[in-house]
Amino acid sequence: MTNKTFILDLVPGEQLERYIVREGVSKFRTKQILEWVYKKKSDSFSQFSNLPADFRKHLEENYCLRSFTLKDKKSSKIDATVRYSFNTPDGFEVITVFLPHENRNSICLSSQIGCPIKCSFCASGKVPFKRNLTRGEILEQILQVEKDSGAVVDSILFMGMGEPLLNYDNVVSAIKSMVDPEQFGYGRRNIVLSSAGFVPQIMKLSDEKVAVRLALSLHAPDDQVREKIITGKIPYFVEDILQAGLEYGRKTKSKITIEYVLIDGVNNTQADAAA
Structure with a gap:
């Protein structure tokens, strides 16, 4: 290359x-x-x-036409999930997860190499951030998995390594190719973007006319608890993130998902539920 x-x-x-x-x-x-x-x-x-x-x-x-080489792939012993590891030309590793199902094949895409958010429960958070993936590297993950598996990917999850909204331009450019009927042709509701909550980017995304589904990776009812779980710097309050998500849903006419991993003794008390 x-x-x-x-x-x-x-x-x-x-x-x-x-x-x-x-x-x-x-x-x-x-x-x-x-x-x-x-x-x-x-x-x-x-x-x-x-x-x-x-x-x-x-x-x-x-x-x-391709930049990655396949380094490794591992199949789950529990279900049919396959974890792919690709090498980039500059020597980094990109992780992609294929989730085959009887009625739908999903793919979990990475948007960065390493992750600056550092969620305590996430393995990706332990990998130091190196760089953003290009729009082509984001799209190539789909093509590589389809070629190797022989299956057709039906839905896209931006839930792999990295914070998608911190690689805004490349992620949005890739999404526009995904939803373009002359290119990948995915339905907008078949694409889910998960974010830890970068308010300006959420609001900007609501004006892009891509209208993909948004998932907010909160994992806590308030800022004090959240700081224990997400150690990377996110300069926005939980309340502001929620309001941005609701505004995104209103403008794009889409449902918002709240992601919440229960951690014993940290965010699973009755008080957390009441909040």
Whole structure:
């Protein structure tokens, strides 16, 4: 992949067209490329059969369709869940979890390498934050899992490693590709974004017209208890996070989920329930 442009990182539309036109190729080729990349989910330019051979060769020499290599995968002994570990070209590890079910196949995507939030109950919180994933790396997780499993992913969960709203631009760009009927074509209600509660980003997301479902990772009834559970700095009060979530639900006409992990002696008392 050295010195090659990762094609999934190019935003469909003006950015991809700009690259194509720069290569002296007609704009209408952009639509053909999008169909192979997103609809047919091809992982080799040699499969782009409706493109001229010399242009396919040029794409092969200058662009890449995948950036990850599969490091490891582990299947649960309890259910059919599969935990994938991918290596990035710069030597980091990306964790993706596939959740197959009789009626629906879900995927739990990572949005960052490491996590700055540091929830005490979460294994990802113990991994130091390194960097954000690109939009292409977020989308590639779907393609890699589908190719390896032979299954079709029906629903998307932004509940893997990282805080999605701290990688706002790349996550939103990836979501726009997911809901675009000319690309992945997922229904908006089949995408859930879980956040520890970054109020300005929640409000900004409500105006993006993607209207995905929002899950607030609270785990406490008040700020004092929450600080014991989530040790990373979140400069917003529980009340403000809840209000932002309710406003998001109102503007997008979607239901809000409150995530609450019970920790014995910390957030599971009668007083916590009453709050």
